[in-house]
Amino acid sequence: MNQPNPVAAVTPHPKIGYSIFDIEIHARPASPRNIAAYLPSSYVDRYLDGFLGDSTPNLDQRGGNDREDADISDNCVAASNPELIARQLLDPYGIEWAICTGPIYNLSTIGDTDYAVALASAFNNWLNNDFVPRDTRYYGVIYVAMQDPKAAVKEIEKWAGHPRASQVFIGSAGIVPLGHRSNHIIYEAAAANGLPVATHSTMEGRGITGTPTGNGYCSRYIEYHTGLAASALTNVTSLVCEGVFAKIPDFRFVLLEFGISWAQPLMWALDREWKSLRSEMPLLKELPSEYLKRQLFYTTQPIEEPDKTRDLVQTYHAVNGSNQIMFSSDYPHWDFDNPVVILPGRDNAELKRRILRENALALYGRRLGLK
Secondary structure (H helix, E strand, C coil): CCCEECCCCCCCEEEEECCCCEEEECCCCHHHHHCCCCCCCCHHHHCCCCCCCCCCCCCCCCCCEEEEHHHHHHHHCCCCCCHHHHHHHHHHCCCEEECCCCCCHHHCCCCCCCHHHHHHHHHHHHHHHHHHCCCCCCEEEECCCCCCCHHHHHHHHHHHCCCCCEEEEECCCCCCCCHHHHHHHHHHHHHHHHCCEEEECCCCCCCCCCCCCEECCCHHHHHHHCCCCCHHHHHHHHHHCCCHHCCCCCEEEEEEECCCCCHHHHHHHHHHHHHHCCCCCCCCCCCCHHHHHHHHHEEEECCCCCCCCCHHHHHHHHHCHHHHHCCCCEEEECCCCCCCCCCCCHHHHHHHHHHHHHHHHHHHHHHCCCC
């Protein structure tokens, strides 16, 4: 295991005034061999040949995925150099805690379950033992392959004692919605070990999953990316209606890169349906929205941006955003969230502080031993 570089006291950005908790940095290995070193020998050549197992919609994202200086500086793969990330992101913005979610969200799209399980283990070793220790501000995640729930539970239990493992990390796309009963033992294991579960968008329509929309494939990236909220709607509805939140009171679920504005009308719809169809949801003892306002968390990137800030603030409050929304820079993507410009104005100062710092500390602080 690498020894962490010493870090001086974090200096807050002068326009913010306090240190920040960033819950999403897309850390990446500098070379495929960093991962291959942790794979069984039977999978090494397969991985080094570039085969992760997923297909692609081949949609053109204009300008690429990453900011140009993250690719070019120090001649390294974007987000593969911990020191460069610190210089470009942590130091300038006063980020004191940063969760490295890593680069793979496709595990549940891979048809070869054994290979997916092996990849999860390899990436966990690289991220938590090689990358995260390079800076005391970094924290890792625990990847699991949802195709094999028993193997996923073993992986959680293997890494649950790691002091820098912040949460279980799963993809949003698979062969069944996330609330399906086959996944419940994964969520139970996470909750039992004090670990939230986070899911990340953008693998819908790949590999063994269905089409990215209910009506097939889109033609353009803007259609696909805007429509990712539909995946959140499906998965959150599944988690509620299959009783996951009610069955596991300590279960906490984090949505990465799904937006927020869809959540309020979903709560309205679920509450209305529950009043008429309670027999289909026998585990729920209160309105579905009450579970979501306690156990479902959102991130700021990519956030909807109405012309009037007050409209956004109203949406935040409708979903208990003062407790449930957390800051995610989404580094090294070119459209990363700049914490300085989030929620301008004195009227929003307390809400901004909670989003940039306090909500994540409340969710992850006890688990990670943070103040």
